[in-house]
Amino acid sequence: MTGTATKSDRIRHLVETSLRDYESALVHYTSGLLNGDWDSARDVVQEAFLKLCRQDPDLVENNVKSWLYTVCRNRAYDLLRRDQRWQMHNDALEHIAQSSPNPSESADRSDTGREVLDCLQCLPSNQQDVVRLRFQQNLSYREIATITGVSTGQIGFLLHDAMRRLRGLLEQRRRQEASQGGPS
Amino acid sequence: MKATLPQPETNLDPALEAVLCALEDGGDWREDLSPDSIAEGEEWETLARELGSALRMGPGGLETSQREAILSAASHPVFLHTGAWTKPVPEPARAPAPPYRWIAGAAAAMIALLLGARHIPVTWGINPAAWDLAFEKRQESSEPSFHVRLWPGENFVRNTANVAHNPLSSKGDWSAVGTGGGFQPTAMANVSEVVPALASAADTPLADLLPAPIGAGRASTAALIQHFRYSYPAPESGEALSLSVQTGPCPWRPGNQLVHVGIQASSDPRLVPASKSLAVRDLRLLIDFNPSLVSAYRLVGYGGSEPIPNQPPLGQLRGADLLAGQSITAIYEIVPTGPAKSSWVERDKARWEKTAGVNRGRAPDELLVSRINYRLPGRDKEFKEQTFVHLNDSKTPLPRDDFEFSAAVAACALLLDRAPGMQHYRMEDALALARSNIGPDPDGRRAEFIRLLTGKKQG
Numbered sequence A: 001m002t003g004t005a006t007k008s009d010r011i012r013h014l015v016e017t018s019l020r021d022y023e024s025a026l027v028h029y030t031s032g033l034l035n036g037d038w039d040s041a042r043d044v045v046q047e048a049f050l051k052l053c054r055q056d057p058d059l060v061e062n063n064v065k066s067w068l069y070t071v072c073r074n075r076a077y078d079l080l081r082r083d084q085r086w087q088m089h090n091d092a093l094e095h096i097a098q099s100s101p102n103p104s105e106s107a108d109r110s111d112t113g114r115e116v117l118d119c120l121q122c123l124p125s126n127q128q129d130v131v132r133l134r135f136q137q138n139l140s141y142r143e144i145a146t147i148t149g150v151s152t153g154q155i156g157f158l159l160h161d162a163m164r165r166l167r168g169l170l171e172q173r174r175r176q177e178a179s180q181g182g183p184s
Numbered sequence B: 001m002k003a004t005l006p007q008p009e010t011n012l013d014p015a016l017e018a019v020l021c022a023l024e025d026g027g028d029w030r031e032d033l034s035p036d037s038i039a040e041g042e043e044w045e046t047l048a049r050e051l052g053s054a055l056r057m058g059p060g061g062l063e064t065s066q067r068e069a070i071l072s073a074a075s076h077p078v079f080l081h082t083g084a085w086t087k088p089v090p091e092p093a094r095a096p097a098p099p100y101r102w103i104a105g106a107a108a109a110m111i112a113l114l115l116g117a118r119h120i121p122v123t124w125g126i127n128p129a130a131w132d133l134a135f136e137k138r139q140e141s142s143e144p145s146f147h148v149r150l151w152p153g154e155n156f157v158r159n160t161a162n163v164a165h166n167p168l169s170s171k172g173d174w175s176a177v178g179t180g181g182g183f184q185p186t187a188m189a190n191v192s193e194v195v196p197a198l199a200s201a202a203d204t205p206l207a208d209l210l211p212a213p214i215g216a217g218r219a220s221t222a223a224l225i226q227h228f229r230y231s232y233p234a235p236e237s238g239e240a241l242s243l244s245v246q247t248g249p250c251p252w253r254p255g256n257q258l259v260h261v262g263i264q265a266s267s268d269p270r271l272v273p274a275s276k277s278l279a280v281r282d283l284r285l286l287i288d289f290n291p292s293l294v295s296a297y298r299l300v301g302y303g304g305s306e307p308i309p310n311q312p313p314l315g316q317l318r319g320a321d322l323l324a325g326q327s328i329t330a331i332y333e334i335v336p337t338g339p340a341k342s343s344w345v346e347r348d349k350a351r352w353e354k355t356a357g358v359n360r361g362r363a364p365d366e367l368l369v370s371r372i373n374y375r376l377p378g379r380d381k382e383f384k385e386q387t388f389v390h391l392n393d394s395k396t397p398l399p400r401d402d403f404e405f406s407a408a409v410a411a412c413a414l415l416l417d418r419a420p421g422m423q424h425y426r427m428e429d430a431l432a433l434a435r436s437n438i439g440p441d442p443d444g445r446r447a448e449f450i451r452l453l454t455g456k457k458q459g
Helices: A002-033 A038-053 A057-083 A085-098 A103-108 A112-120 A125-136 A141-148 A152-179 B014-025 B035-055 B064-075 B099-114 B128-139 B160-164 B221-227 B343-356 B400-416 B427-435 B445-458
Strands: B241-249 B257-265 B278-289 B294-299 B320-323 B327-336 B366-375 B382-390
Touching: A002 A038, A002 A057, A002 A125, A002 B064, A038 A057, A038 B064, A057 A141, A112 A152, A112 B035, A125 A141, A125 A152, A125 B035, A141 A152, A152 B014, A152 B035, B014 B035, B221 B327, B221 B400, B221 B445, B241 B366, B241 B382, B241 B400, B257 B278, B257 B320, B257 B366, B257 B400, B278 B327, B327 B400, B400 B427, B400 B445, B427 B445
Parallel strands: none
Antiparallel strands: B241 B257, B257 B327, B278 B320, B278 B366, B294 B327, B366 B382
């Protein structure tokens, strides 16, 4: 009886502290995976926390952060597969490489942040994922490896390659904008 | 410790790598770099900063209502384990029974032993707990009953007809006690109403259990669930039945839970020497949920308005007959108790505490009590077994693929049935769940199910 009460207390404490520490970050991360669909991202994160409420604290207490990211990531990928948004990622890569930006669209995206995010969307999904986990969530290679199931060495390689491609895409985009008189 | 570097065969940019490693380790990336590389590194550092800043843009955070729902669920962490195979639990400390009850119990025990009741761990008449329970029910017989259970957010009402005409109540066993005064036990679910229709479902071709063409009619949800084989453990040596209970998330309504109940008949012919084929007859199961943990529930596939296929009139119902090695499966959807409780929940809670003996030493994590009544071939005696299921019993959980496949089957059938409460769940979700939990599938039934429904989807 005592053990059960203790577990109840522990899981409640775990949920409360995790909510405080990771809620916002998880919504950001999941939204990124879902192409900026904030509503779906919130649903996914809520679902993950509800799932956490049902876990045995013995199994999640020491890795709750990775656990939450993994649950959100898996669910987001399920949604992506379901909605076939996955393919849009790959299509967008060719699109941005082959087409010049629409001037009005460029005006909307004149800020650097928007530019960076647009180009990030053009990276392969696994690279986008590690970039988000590293630069948005500030997770360590080890944590990213746990969440993605990829070795830490491979994480380093994916990040390295992602940054180079991202920079190349940004430079290409800026060159195109410059040749057309600039976005603003 | 340095972060793990990429593989040496890749064409690394030393400045980028230095920046990435410094971000990981917190060191100074400029160390050991040439002036040209430092200039390059500053470019990478700027990009990393822009990236982090851009990725953190946006509203973030959950809606207030979502956060409140989580905190509420955390305050009532009903399901701490995914597995909950049942084992009879030791009886709690309780007050000594009056002498006349012990005398009657001893006499009943002698009779039971003479009749060969050794297979049954808990039998009526020799179990003081069962006697007390019946006694208390009798004392409560003047209480009004609360059997109309509103399904939160849905137009679902508990099938009160099943309760009012509970066939077990007319058999004179423990659940019948008090019916004369209008009292019905908190136990509402009567699987004996279900199982006669299900007993043949395992051998019915799958195509016959689905509407033809698929999508044109209703599906028999309970029969479909029954059609598949699940890995229930065999009864222990000398036992006629094993009872398995597994809790887990409800795929179509994330806040709810499913309770998968399986009864497996022994395939040991020595148990029933009078007949080598028939294992158990007239099997009845009642499930009584703990209202402290469960605020509402339904037996999946048996909504208030859903007719039970080929069901005889309630008064003529008898239990199921199970052949050796056969099993029965039922799935409940339950609503974990939230902070807002209506008065009937409180009343049921008080009743549960009496019947389950919570206030006399039982653990508060008891999810349900199951009562199984059955007979064996060639014997008139009705065996009665009572088992308390704890949330924290997780000795032999049902394999996850079994649990989730059965949930997927239930979801598919409910969707085909256009059952209420499924508006946020799609057939694609259910099929994806089924596909990812197909498991070993030795008889190919699971694959056939997916094929049939996928064919429907594509058609």
